[in-house]
Amino acid sequence: MPELPEAETIARGLDAAIAGRRIERIKIHRDEVVEPMSPAAFRRGLRGRRVLSVGRRAKWIAALLDDGGRWVTQLRMTGRFTWAPPSPLRSEAHLSASFVIEDDGGVIRFYDTRRFGRMWVLDEDEWAELDARLGVEPLSERFTPRLLADLLSNSRAPVRNFLLDQKRIAGVGNIYAVEALFRARIDPRRPARCLDRNDVRRLHNAIRSVLSAAVDRRGTTFSDYRDVLGAGGGFQNALKVYDSEGEECLRCGGTIERCVLAGRSAYFCPDCQR
DNA sequence: CTTGTACCCTGACCGC
DNA sequence: TGCGGTCAGGGTACAA
Numbered sequence: 102m103p104e105l106p107e108a109e110t111i112a113r114g115l116d117a118a119i120a121g122r123r124i125e126r127i128k129i130h131r132d133e134v135v136e137p138m139s140p141a142a143f144r145r146g147l148r149g150r151r152v153l154s155v156g157r158r159a160k161w162i163a164a165l166l167d168d169g170g171r172w173v174t175q176l177r178m179t180g181r182f183t184w185a186p187p188s189p190l191r192s193e194a195h196l197s198a199s200f201v202i203e204d205d206g207g208v209i210r211f212y213d214t215r216r217f218g219r220m221w222v223l224d225e226d227e228w229a230e231l232d233a234r235l236g237v238e239p240l241s242e243r244f245t246p247r248l249l250a251d252l253l254s255n256s257r258a259p260v261r262n263f264l265l266d267q268k269r270i271a272g273v274g275n276i277y278a279v280e281a282l283f284r285a286r287i288d289p290r291r292p293a294r295c296l297d298r299n300d301v302r303r304l305h306n307a308i309r310s311v312l313s314a315a316v317d318r319r320g321t322t323f324s325d326y327r328d329v330l331g332a333g334g335g336f337q338n339a340l341k342v343y344d345s346e347g348e349e350c351l352r353c354g355g356t357i358e359r360c361v362l363a364g365r366s367a368y369f370c371p372d373c374q375r
Numbered sequence: 376c377t378t379g380t381a382c383c384c385t386g387a388c389c390g391c
Numbered sequence: 392t393g394c395g396g397t398c399a400g401g402g403t404a405c406a407a
Contacts, residue, residue, distance in 0.1 A: 104400055160401075177401045179385080195385090215384045217401065258378065266378095267402080274400050323400060324387085343400090363379060366398085 103176045105239070105272030106315035107326050107334065108157045111182055114329035115162065115209070116155035118184040123151045123203040131216065134197040138221055146222030147172055147200075159235045159271035163228070171228045173221055174211070180218030183210045184329040214325065235271040239308050240316075244270070246305040253293045253301060260296065261289035261367045264308075273308065276321055276343045279368050281307040283342045288374045289367040290360065314339065342368040 103111065124147055129140040138146075151167040162182075164172040174180065179195075186207045190196075198220065200209040211220065223231065236252075237244050252270065256263045264270060264278035273281070282289045284307035287300055296304065320326055320334030323344070327333055341351055345368055346359040355372030 107400070175402080177383095178399070180401095213384095214386070215399090215401095217383065219402095256377080262378080265401090276400055321400070326400070364381085365401095 103180070103320070103326055104160055104274035104277050105157070105312055106277070106318075106336065107320035108160045108162060108176065108272070109316050110319045110328050110334065111176070112155050112157040112162050114184065115164065115182060118329060119152045119164075119202050119206065119209065120154050121151070122206045124148060124200050125203050126201040128199045129197075130193065130199070131197045133216060134211065134213065134218060134220060136219065143220075143222055146170060158232060159238070159267060160274065161231075161235075166222075169225050171223045171225075173223055173228070173231070175219045177213075177215070177217035177219070179212075179214040179325045181212045181325065181327055182329050183212065183327075183331065184208075185210070209329075235267055236269040237271065239270050239272055240312055244305075244309070246302055249305045249308075250298070250301045253296055256293035258293055259290045259362050260287060260293045260304075262363045263293040265363075265365075270308070273312070275365055275367075276323070276340070277308075277311050277315065279343050280340060281311045282367075283369060283374060284311060286374050288371075289362065289369050342370065344368065 127144045127147055129135060129143065132140050135143040153165045153167055155162065155164045157163065160176065162174040166172060184207060187205065195212045195214045196210060197213045198211040202209065237248060253263065261278050261282060264273050265275065279289060281304065285303040287304060315321060315336040318335035319328060321336040322333030323337060342357050345357045348357050350357055350370035350373060353370060353373040355370045357368055358371055359366050359368050
C-alpha cells in the first residue's frame with residue numbers, strides 16, 4: 102500500500118499525535134507483527150518511553166525514543182495506523198497492535214489486513230544498520246541527476262524494476278515508479294543503463310515532482326490507505342497511467358497498456374513512452 | 376555481485 | 392449465490 106508520500110503523511114500525523122508523550126501500555130494482538138522479536142521484548146523496549154518525534158525513512162515509519170532507540174514500522178501492503186481519543190474499540194478485525202498514550206493522549210492502533218506489516222524496537226546500532234541498507238532519499242539534496250545517472254549505469258534491469266529497488270533509491274513504489282516514467286516519457290521496460298543524458302534529466306525531474314506533488318496531496322488512496330485520522334489522500338485524481346489499462350493516454354490519445362515486470366504490473370503508453 | 380521468482384496473507388472482483 | 396482464478400501501494404529468502 103504505502104509508498105513514500107503515504108508514509109510521510111502517516112508519520113506527520115503520528116508526530117502531531119504523540120510527539121512528547123509517553124507510551125504507557127502496549128498490547129500485541131497478533132504476535133507475528135513484531136517477529137522476529139517476542140511480544141515481551143517489544144513491549145519491554147517501548148513501555149514507559151517518551152516519543153521525541155516521529156519521522157520517515159523510505160517507506161518506514163520511525164519514532165525516535167527518549168533512550169535513543171527507534172520504534173520502526175514497515176507498513177507493507179495494508180498496514181495502517183489510527184489515532185483516536187480514548188474510546189471503546191469498535192472492532193478488533195485486523196487489529197495487530199495498540200498503544201495507549203499517557204493520560205488523555207488517546208490510543209494509537211495498528212491495523213493490517215494482509216498481515217505483512219512489521220514493527221520493532223531498535224537500538225542505535227540496529228537503526229544505523231537499517232538506514233545503511235536503504236538507498237538515497239529521492240526528495241533529499243543528495244539525490245542529484247548525477248547520482249541518478251551513476252545508479253542507472255550500474256543496472257541492466259528494466260528501469261521500472263530499478264526504481265523499485267530500495268537499495269538504490271528508497272521510497273519509490275510501483276504507483277510512483279510507473280507515474281514518474283510516464284511523466285518522463287520513458288518506456289518502463291527499457292534497461293536502466295540505456296537511458297541517455299536527457300532521459301536521466303527528465304526522470305530525475307519526474308521522480309521528484311511526482312513524489313512532492315503526492316506528499317502535498319497527502320498520498321494516493323487506491324483502496325486501503327488512510328491517514329491516522331481516517332482520511333484518504335488526494336493524489337489518485339492526478340494519476341495518469343497507473344491501473345489504467347485500455348484507457349486513453351491523456352497526453353497523446355494512444356491506448357494505455359499493461360505489462361508484467363518481475364511479477365508486478367507496469368502501465369505505460371506505447372506511443373509516447375520510448 | 377545482480378536479477379528474477381516464490382512466498383507471506385486477506386479480500387475484491389470477474390467470468391462461469 | 393457460489394466457486395475458482397487473478398490481482399493488489401512490499402520486502403525477503405533463495406536460486407540462477
